[in-house]
Amino acid sequence: MINVAIIGTGAIASAHIRAYRQFSGRCNIVAICDIYPEKAVKSAQTHNIKVDIYSDYKEMLQRPDIDLVSICTPPYTHAELSIAFLHAGKHVLVEKPMASSLEECDAMNQAQRMSGKILSVVSQNRFTNLMMKLKAILDTKLMGPIVHTQVDSFWWRGYSYYDLWWRGTWEKEGGGCTLNHAVHHIDIFHWMNGMPADVTAIASNTSHDNAEVEDLSVAICRYPNGSLAQITSSVVHHGEEQQLIFQGKNARVSVPWKVTASKSKENGFPEKDEELEEKLQAAYEQLSNLDYEGHTAQIDDVLSGIEGKKGVLVDGHEGRKTLELITAIYQSSSTGQTVKLPLDETSPFYTREGVLKNATHFYEKKNHVVSFSENAITTGGKYE
Structure with a gap:
């Protein structure tokens, strides 16, 4: 026991x-x-x-x-x-x-x-039927090389969310929506697509002037083969729709599950590749569900x-990769420069002290409540 x-x-x-x-x-x-x-x-x-x-x-x-x-x-x-x-x-x-x-x-x-x-x-969120099945489909390589990835980590949090005593500060929360909400999808992104070569990002605080941290960020990741990925992290999106879309040279798949495949006409315009779509759909349907x-x-x-x-499945090295990508987003958005990976102790954001010193402080924290009477939360996975 x-x-x-x-x-x-x-x-x-x-x-x-x-x-x-x-x-x-x-x-x-x-x-x-x-x-x-x-x-x-x-x-x-x-x-x-x-x-x-x-x-x-x-x-x-x-x-x-x-x-x-x-x-x-x-x-x-x-x-x-x-x-x-x-x-x-x-x-x-x-x-x-x-x-x-x-x-x-x-x-x-x-x-x-x-x-x-x-x-x-x-x-x-890795441990869901949708994500496990998408990872299995990507591993088949039927889509061809990935050329573009779209990560929409859309959440919504009201103004009072950052009143909780430890939230909304670089010292105690460590960051905003990129670290504490999009972490789910950034983890899945690198698990499925590998780590990029560099990151360029911008961040903002649009709706929460009671927090030092960002409530919206957009990052562009570049891979050595030229493939690009865009990651949007947000707590200002109503509806909390979330998705990951992988565009391969041969086909597109995503969570929520959707498959589309195209092949070229003689003039370069697209026509549906029904054979590949059927093959991908069949492979997806053959995958079994998780026990939990x-x-x-x-x-x-x-x-x-x-x-x-x-x-x-997720050890400390996998956890570090996730934080490495998030740190690169913070470093790029704070310095206005593209950040090359991997990050090590030479990064100005490697230490907690470096983050506190160099990260953009959008506002000063205004309110401090010990706890909320309402304890219900949303934990993502709204893939519709």
Whole structure:
């Protein structure tokens, strides 16, 4: 039996708790920690689980019965917590984004190597039928080389969203919509398409003058073969429609699922390539559905890793790639220059201090509330 501890009881923690309880024969939640212990008590009561309650994570480090820790705290705490629990011999599942800087990512991955334990970064949108099937179709190469990718990470958040005490600041949230919302789609993008050679970006704050960070960014990524990708990150799009579109030389596929293939007439104009469309559609329909989706599927993946059945799909190196792309977007949009990848310690945005010093501050944070009475959230995946 794998014993689990939950650190942080914000809205996303409930997704972890519900997922772990799907596997009651494999794991058991034994502890919940929050700097506001009354929130931890309320979380345990809401989910009807008997656990030990903590207000300081350090009190949990020496518990030999804890095998796995889910870290559901604000991003600026991820590195400190992950490193501490890895050094204490615990497996770690940490919420996105992995950390506040690439330096912290590298320190987390070093701690993982030294401990030999699993470090996995939450990327629950990979673990959906739509995304898994699209990845499988791309891997067939039936589309030909990818020439253009379109990533629309469209979300909407009201003005009060950034009133929460840790949101809307570079110090505590680490960034705006690019880091904390589009992280889902940027992760999927590099998983499916690989890492680009360079990034050019611009960012703005159009609707939230109670936040230092951006609420809209647009990035152009270029690959060595000339392929281009555009990534729009937003919390100002009504409807929250989200999509990833891959244009190959032979055909186009996307989430939401759509396939279109063209071939050239004698004069260069297009005509439908029905044979290729049918082949792609048939390949898609032959793919089986996952046993689980979202957080439940990723937690199943992590439990299987701990049980020695497989490696985890999203480890710390995959998590770093996601933050590397996001960091490149921030560096480019703040400096007005194209940023070449990969990024290392020579980047002015490599450290948390470098991000705080060099990132564009659009406004000063105005309001600070400890928590909201309404805890319901949207977690993406509106692919219609």
